[in-house]
Amino acid sequence: MAILGLFQHDVKKHAVLASGLVAPDPARCVQCGICTYNCPVGIDVRAHAWRGEPVIHNHCLTCGECVMRCPRGSLRFEKTDLFAKRKP
Amino acid sequence: MKYAIVGSGVSGIATIEAIRSVDRSGEVVMIGDDPHGFYSRPGLAYYLTGELHDKALYPRTSDEYRQMNFRYVKGRVKGVLREARVLELENQTSIAYDRLLIATGAQALPLEAPGANLEGVFKLDHMEDAKRILKHARRGKMAVVVGGGITALELVEGLLARGMNVHYLLRGDRYWSGVLDEHESKIVEARLQVEGVTLHHHAEVIEVMGKKNRVIGARLLDGRTLTCDMVAYAIGIRPRLELAIQAGLAVDRGILVNEFMQTNDPHIFAAGDVAQVYDPAVGRSILDSLWGPARQQGYAAGLNMAGKTTAYIKAPPFNVTRLAGLTTTIIGAVGGGHDKDLIGIARGDSETWRSLPDALVAQSGFDVNHLRLMVGEQRLLGAVVMGDQTLSYPLQKIVSERIDISSIREKLLAADARIGDVVVEFWAGLRN
Numbered sequence: 049m050a051i052l053g054l055f056q057h058d059v060k061k062h063a064v065l066a067s068g069l070v071a072p073d074p075a076r077c078v079q080c081g082i083c084t085y086n087c088p089v090g091i092d093v094r095a096h097a098w099r100g101e102p103v104i105h106n107h108c109l110t111c112g113e114c115v116m117r118c119p120r121g122s123l124r125f126e127k128t129d130l131f132a133k134r135k136p
Numbered sequence: 137m138k139y140a141i142v143g144s145g146v147s148g149i150a151t152i153e154a155i156r157s158v159d160r161s162g163e164v165v166m167i168g169d170d171p172h173g174f175y176s177r178p179g180l181a182y183y184l185t186g187e188l189h190d191k192a193l194y195p196r197t198s199d200e201y202r203q204m205n206f207r208y209v210k211g212r213v214k215g216v217l218r219e220a221r222v223l224e225l226e227n228q229t230s231i232a233y234d235r236l237l238i239a240t241g242a243q244a245l246p247l248e249a250p251g252a253n254l255e256g257v258f259k260l261d262h263m264e265d266a267k268r269i270l271k272h273a274r275r276g277k278m279a280v281v282v283g284g285g286i287t288a289l290e291l292v293e294g295l296l297a298r299g300m301n302v303h304y305l306l307r308g309d310r311y312w313s314g315v316l317d318e319h320e321s322k323i324v325e326a327r328l329q330v331e332g333v334t335l336h337h338h339a340e341v342i343e344v345m346g347k348k349n350r351v352i353g354a355r356l357l358d359g360r361t362l363t364c365d366m367v368a369y370a371i372g373i374r375p376r377l378e379l380a381i382q383a384g385l386a387v388d389r390g391i392l393v394n395e396f397m398q399t400n401d402p403h404i405f406a407a408g409d410v411a412q413v414y415d416p417a418v419g420r421s422i423l424d425s426l427w428g429p430a431r432q433q434g435y436a437a438g439l440n441m442a443g444k445t446t447a448y449i450k451a452p453p454f455n456v457t458r459l460a461g462l463t464t465t466i467i468g469a470v471g472g473g474h475d476k477d478l479i480g481i482a483r484g485d486s487e488t489w490r491s492l493p494d495a496l497v498a499q500s501g502f503d504v505n506h507l508r509l510m511v512g513e514q515r516l517l518g519a520v521v522m523g524d525q526t527l528s529y530p531l532q533k534i535v536s537e538r539i540d541i542s543s544i545r546e547k548l549l550a551a552d553a554r555i556g557d558v559v560v561e562f563w564a565g566l567r568n
């Protein structure tokens with residue numbers, strides 16, 4: 049449908065995932081924990097969402113599991129800030 | 137300074153965080169009567185469906201609590217002695233305070249029907265309720281769900297996911313008529329039917345039938361009976377006002393507070409589901425039952441309690457939820473209809489949504505991707521986004537930041553307007 053048309057960047061999606069980081073919107077988050085529960089490398093995404101901080105973490109695979117599963121649309125991929133510090 | 141917080145929900149936790157951002161050394165005590173302490177109440181729905189383990193619902197570790205530096209007392213507060221500034225607990229102990237926060241939340245309205253206290257009749261307020269439901273749910277057995285709003289559907293879906301057959305009873309002629317329009321209600325109902333739910337309109341349980349204290353059926357107003365093994369209900373909630381009433385605080389539907397979250401006693405504050413907050417923008421006091429506002433109100437209360445005067449600015453309430461598996465965002469004022477299935481408001485609900493704005497409606501979309509906008513003179517006053525959520529974030533910003541939409545108003549209201557595209561283009565323009 050029309051709304052989707054403008055937003056289907058399937059081709060670009062992969063590039064965004066590879067260079068993006070997970071950014072939360074705390075106002076949408078209800079702390080359910082589905083993101084943390086499903087993160088394959090055990091990052092506490094929920095804690096980031098509470099603080100409104102992007103997931104800057106060396107272990108993050110940018111696999112998108114948390115973004116996809118969040119039932120509240122609280123998580124998005126944002127382009128990486130190259131100068132952002134990564135936690136070991 | 138001695139701070140006491142009654143209630144271990146999200147608003148109480150946010151209050152402690154705010155106090156600690158100002159006052160590192162004051163004494164903070166939290167008293168809560170939920171044996172499970174702080175957990176995600178909205179997350180209970182995902183625990184019911186099996187998407188989550190119950191242990192995943194607790195956002196904080198004991199280490200994190202230690203860092204917040206407060207004392208936790210398990211118990212129920214039964215009285216406030218305002219003159220002496222002392223709390224009385226049910227276990228006969230007392231706690232002195234200089235600043236008190238009442239964040240006692242809300243609880244489900246009881247089902248008023250003979251048989252409602254049988255084993256096998258459930259509500260969904262707390263972790264304990266969810267655990268009881270799961271213990272009782274059996275594959276292949278029959279459940280009757282009554283009520284409206286989000287929680288009723290969460291019950292329906294949780295029980296379906298556990299393999300039960302579900303009858304969903306609506307008193308009115310459609311689902312959540314106070315917030316959704318007719319088309320939206322029908323989308324949800326059609327999806328429920330596809331999932332195998334048996335819907336009954338204009339149906340009301342007048343008696344829960346039992347045998348040896350177990351549920352065996354439900355008798356309906358029209359004379360029919362449905363055989364079932366459990367009844368679950370969500371017919372609305374009521375702020376837990378007992379304490380405020382006992383203390384002689386000013387209450388209406390909730391505890392009345394000003395924009396600093398202060399009650400008529402300057403030493404006592406209230407926040408979250410129990411608070412009815414004055415909104416200067418509309419000149420009225422409003423009840424919400426939403427996680428986000430509960431957190432924000434708690435935070436504002438905490439700052440004010442610690443002496444940092446800060447007004448709580450009420451943003452247009454919104455919720456992102458799943459209705460029959462369809463992600464749905466509700467923003468601002470969208471409703472106005474009368475809902476026979478709910479008394480007052482429900483969980484994950486806001487009184488604001490029910491106010492019918494002075495607006496024109498623009499609508500587009502098909503059954504799985506549906507969009508409705510409430511178009512005011514210069515602003516968007518509300519929106520419902522079902523299915524594809526691409527527009528949910530832009531619309532949340534456009535509504536809450538009161539962005540002037542005069543330039544696209546006509547386009548939105550034109551016949552056969554592709555309102556989704558209009559909003560997308562407008563948003564792209566704003567971002568540049």
Ligand SMILES: Cc1cc2nc3c(=O)[nH]c(=O)nc-3n(C[C@H](O)[C@H](O)[C@H](O)COP(=O)(O)OP(=O)(O)OC[C@H]3O[C@@H](n4cnc5c(N)ncnc54)[C@H](O)[C@@H]3O)c2cc1C
Pocket residue numbers: 078142143144145146147148167168169170173176177178179180181211212213214239240241242260261262286287290376379407408409410424425426427428430455456457483484485
């Ligand atoms: C099933 C369900 C689904 C929900 N879905 C959504 C949703 O989709 N979106 C959304 O935004 N919100 C949703 N909510 C609502 C959201 O969870 C609440 O708005 C939020 O939890 C309110 O927080 P609170 O701190 O005000 O109160 P609560 O979380 O209710 O906490 C109050 C606490 O006070 C305790 N207490 C009460 N009286 C006393 C006393 N006298 N002494 C000691 N302790 C006391 C209670 O035991 C309770 O633990 C849902 C809630 C439920 C239950």
Ligand code: SF4
Pocket residue numbers: 072076077078079080081082083084093094097117118119120121122123
């Ligand atoms: S899944 Fe979404 S709503 Fe749930 S805790 Fe994570 S970010 Fe918050």
Ligand code: SF4
Pocket residue numbers: 070086087088089090091093103107108109110111112113114115
């Ligand atoms: S993108 Fe994947 S690895 Fe990174 S935080 Fe989310 S779930 Fe974990």
